[in-house]
Amino acid sequence: MKKRLTLAALAIVAAFTAPAAMAEGSAADGIAQYRAMLAEGNPSELWELAGEDIWKEKRGPKQASLEQCDLGKGPGVVKGASAALPRYFKDTGRVQDLESRLMSCMETLQGIAPENFVKGKWGKGEMEKMEQIVAYVVGQSRDMKVNVDMSAPQMKKMYALGKEAFFYRAGPMDFACATCHGQDDKRIRLQDLPNLTKHEGAAAGWGSWPAYRVSNGQFWTMQHRLNDCYRQQRFPEPIYGSDVTIALSVYMAKTANGGTVMTPGIKR
Amino acid sequence: MKKFLMIAPLALGMQFAVAGDDMHAEFKQMMDSSFKGNGIAEKHRLYQLDFQAACSTEKSPSPAMLKAIEAEQMKTIRWPSDGKYTGDWKSGEKIAISGRGLTWNDKADAANGGGCYNCHQMSHNEISYGTIGPSLLNYGKLRGNSSDMLKYTWGKIWNAKAYNACSNMPRNGDAEILTERQIKDVMAYLFDPESPVNKP
Numbered sequence: 001m002k003k004r005l006t007l008a009a010l011a012i013v014a015a016f017t018a019p020a021a022m023a024e025g026s027a028a029d030g031i032a033q034y035r036a037m038l039a040e041g042n043p044s045e046l047w048e049l050a051g052e053d054i055w056k057e058k059r060g061p062k063q064a065s066l067e068q069c070d071l072g073k074g075p076g077v078v079k080g081a082s083a084a085l086p087r088y089f090k091d092t093g094r095v096q097d098l099e100s101r102l103m104s105c106m107e108t109l110q111g112i113a114p115e116n117f118v119k120g121k122w123g124k125g126e127m128e129k130m131e132q133i134v135a136y137v138v139g140q141s142r143d144m145k146v147n148v149d150m151s152a153p154q155m156k157k158m159y160a161l162g163k164e165a166f167f168y169r170a171g172p173m174d175f176a177c178a179t180c181h182g183q184d185d186k187r188i189r190l191q192d193l194p195n196l197t198k199h200e201g202a203a204a205g206w207g208s209w210p211a212y213r214v215s216n217g218q219f220w221t222m223q224h225r226l227n228d229c230y231r232q233q234r235f236p237e238p239i240y241g242s243d244v245t246i247a248l249s250v251y252m253a254k255t256a257n258g259g260t261v262m263t264p265g266i267k268r
Numbered sequence: 269m270k271k272f273l274m275i276a277p278l279a280l281g282m283q284f285a286v287a288g289d290d291m292h293a294e295f296k297q298m299m300d301s302s303f304k305g306n307g308i309a310e311k312h313r314l315y316q317l318d319f320q321a322a323c324s325t326e327k328s329p330s331p332a333m334l335k336a337i338e339a340e341q342m343k344t345i346r347w348p349s350d351g352k353y354t355g356d357w358k359s360g361e362k363i364a365i366s367g368r369g370l371t372w373n374d375k376a377d378a379a380n381g382g383g384c385y386n387c388h389q390m391s392h393n394e395i396s397y398g399t400i401g402p403s404l405l406n407y408g409k410l411r412g413n414s415s416d417m418l419k420y421t422w423g424k425i426w427n428a429k430a431y432n433a434c435s436n437m438p439r440n441g442d443a444e445i446l447t448e449r450q451i452k453d454v455m456a457y458l459f460d461p462e463s464p465v466n467k468p
Contacts (some may be wrong), residue, residue, distance in 0.1 A: 157294075164295050169320040171313040172370050172445060173438040174429075176324060180400070188386045188398040189367075197326075234370045235303065236311045242302035 044135050044212040044264035047219045051136030054129050060110030069105035071098070071137065083141035083261050086250050088152040095158045097249045099223045100241035102133060118240050122224055131210075134221045138210055138263035146207060146261055148253045155250060158243075162251030165244050166196070171234040177248070180229075181205070191268065196252055203259025206252040211265030219264065222249060309372035323434035337433035344442045345426045353418040353455050360457030361464070363450050364390055370445065380445050382454055387437070390457070391464035400436055408459035409466040421458060425451055 055066045055078075071081035072089070086097040092104055099117075106112040116126035123131065150156060169176040180188065181196040195201035210221045220228075226245050230238050238245050305311040319337045322329050329337075366381025368374060384390060387401035411417050424431055426441030440446040446454070457463050 157291075160291065161295055161298055163326075164324075165299070167324045167326055168299070168316075169324045170316045172443045174320055174323075174443070175436075175438075178326075179436045183400075186398070186400050188400065189396045193400075231309075231371045231373070234309065234313065236309045236313055237304055237306040237372055238302055239304055243298045244302035247298065 042212060042264060042266055043217075044139075044210075044219050044266075047132045047135035047212075048139045048264070049136075051132035051134065054133055055136055060106065060112040062109065062111040064109045066102075066105055066109060066133070068109055069102070071101055071105075078137055078140045080141055080144055080147075082138045082263070083144040084147050084149065086155075086158070086246055086253060087149055088154040095152075095154050095246055095250060097222065097241075097246050098134060098137060099130065099221055100246060102130060102137075103241055114241070120240070122220075123218060131219050131221055131224075134210055135219055135264050138261075141261045142263060144261050146203065146253060146256045146259045148250070148257055150254055150257075155254075158247045158250040159254055161243070162247035162249070165248055166251055173234045175233045175235075177229065177233070180232075196255065199255055199257075199259065202252050202255035206249075206256040207259045208262045208265030208267070210263055211267045213267050215268050220267075306372035308370065308374060308376050319429060319433065328434060334433040338430055341427050341430040341433070341439075341442070342423075344439075345423045345430060346441060346448070347419075347422065348448060348452065353422055353452065354459055355449065355452030355456050357453065357456040357460040357463040357465075359450075360453035360455070361391070363446065363454050364457055365394070379450075382440060382446055382450070383438075384454065392468040393464050404458060404465065407465055408461065408463070413459050418455070418459070422451065422455060425454060 058065050068075045070076075070089075070091075071078065072084055072087045073079075073081050082098050085101065086095050088095050089101065089104075094100070096104065103114050103117055107114055112126060117130060120127035120130075148155075150159065166177045167182075169179070176182075177196065180186070180193050181201070184195045184198070184201070186193045186195075194205035196205050209225050210219065211225075212219050223240055223245055226248060227238055227240075230236075299314055303311055303314055316324070319341065322333060322337060328334070363382045364384040367383035367386050369378065369380030369383075374380075384404075385394065385397050387398045389397040389399075389403040389405050390407075392405070407421075420431075424437075425446075427439040428435040428437035429439060438445055441448070441451055458465055461467065
């Protein structure tokens with residue numbers, strides 16, 4: 001099993017490093033390439049498998065599993081849950097994305113403190129476990145449709161806040177998300193930039209994260225993706241699970257509604 | 269004036285029963301509680317300059333507003349202190365290629381890159397270029413090196429907003445991303461006949 005995955009990962013590296021192909025590649029080629037790679041096996045299977053075990057494991061000061069965690073479809077229901085996130089949760093009184101919801105579940109069910117994540121390091125300690133759980137959960141929505149319920153007024157408000165955040169320019173480079181993701185068919189160096197203000201781009205971008213990143217062999221959650229984009233935007237650092245990250249997620253997910261979930265994705 | 273700028277565009281887009289003022293206050297509160305300073309990327313970077321606020325809407329501001337911003341930004345341009353517009357194209361190429369600097373991973377005293385290749389095609393040899401900005405291939409060859417052209421290009425690199433208020437291009441000189449010396453080198457990269465920008 002491990003062997004097969006490693007070979008697949010190598011094939012993927014080869015596909016991504018062929019420079020001429022990338023330079024000429026269109027979005028459509030990208031999708032075809034992505035499907036071909038999936039057929040070879042997606043290395044995030046390893047994270048998914050580990051995540052499923054952790055989901056069922058009794059952990060934390062309260063020695064409980066996450067099997068009673070309600071991701072929006074009722075306690076313990078994982079199938080299709082992430083395709084419908086973010087959503088408004090009555091029990092916390094907040095709109096939550098997958099990761100902030102998992103933080104709540106870990107705190108209330110298992111007694112694992114949010115500080116583990118808010119002050120944590122990517123890929124380390126509890127954060128690594130979070131990433132594995134995320135991989136497992138999003139894998140359970142693969143090939144479904146993005147299906148975010150916008151009927152709650154709290155969701156409408158988060159959408160408006162997220163949209164404003166998306167166009168908010170500041171910092172030494174005057175960048176907003178829209179600088180890099182507001183037009184069709186643009187790229188930075190050779191990296192294609194989806195137009196996240198339109199359905200097609202949002203479906204491609206939102207629909208393929210969290211993802212395995214071939215360039216550094218890491219599994220990145222959506223929170224990590226947003227964190228790194230804000231770094232490139234030269235902003236201060238967004239706090240893990242903070243409202244701006246959730247508002248942006250609502251903005252992107254609503255725009256992506258109806259698109260296909262391709263998570264966990266595979267990225268350069 | 270500032271208040272007007274920041275609230276009016278929001279009120280227009282509102283589809284539900286929250287007053288524009290409340291919504292804007294909520295937005296500011298959200299931004300304030302969502303970020304923390306990290307290294308050189310301090311929290312005050314969240315606070316907007318007037319033109320950044322004006323350029324933060326989906327729709328472009330009015331033509332009059334754009335003109336006013338451009339006039340304001342034009343005043344920030346510092347022309348080369350010794351009257352010389354160009355330096356060393358080889359060093360300019362390194363600056364154009366490097367996209368480093370100003371993130372929370374960077375150190376305060378490290379030299380920044382211009383990141384020009386993130387957005388522009390420039391030389392005949394480098395295929396890894398972005399497309400957010402127009403191609404600058406053969407820049408000097410196509411445009412010549414009249415003093416007007418040198419001056420325009422210097423000004424554009426120093427503060428792109430002086431010519432296009434809501435440009436996606438950073439203000440390399442005005443925002444102190446690049447030094448005067450570095451801008452001279454990048455200028456040479458664009459104009460020197462020996463530079464790979466102008467010579468295959």
